[in-house]
Amino acid sequence: QSVLTQPPSASGTPGQRATISCSGSRSNIGSNTVNWYQHLPGTAPKLLIHTNNQRPSGVPDRFSGSKSGTSASLAISGLQSGDEADYYCAAWDDSLDGPVFGTGTKVTVL
């Protein structure tokens, strides 16, 4: 189902930094940009990062994205309890002619 690989979980205490990796291949991350979505159960996923490292209006600068080769990462600095959610990376896949998504990472604030 999911083509991009993420760690199943990440955690930290309030104020700490959490980092989530996203591994793909040449046909997706290696050739195209990456978005990150924050997903709370029962709600629509929310766009956090687009075009690898761009934040939409209203997203705090505590969230940052980067991409290198066929991998990408999302960093959340200054963790807050409100950051507890599932996070998904996404990229266009040239072989599929459609978007592919990560396996998802559950962030817990201890």
Added chain:
Amino acid sequence: QLQLQESGPGLVKPSETLSLTCIVSGGSISGSSYYWGWIRQPPEKGLGWIGSIYETGSTYYNPSLKSRVSISVDTSKNQFSLNLNSVTAADTAVYYCARLVFGSPYVDWGQGTLVTVSS
């Protein structure tokens, strides 16, 4: 503001056809450069793209589902639909309708609707 609302049965029997409709408001399917599609999330699993359609009727399907899926669009009603036939328990998932950009991972999401396949 764009709103996407899924509608359809929440329970489908095995071997039958899953049918969902997405009503689009706050924006028009016609005359835009967007694609319209479906994404699903089985319980405890990640997100998976099902397929997309352009206003002209051109479709793109995930090869893993291509033999069972059909997406159609009705521009006069500003809505699009999903049919997935011969369903099994593995098709149990939250189904999201979405507005997509071809060539990009950008997605505008509906709220999602849970469809359970069970007798």
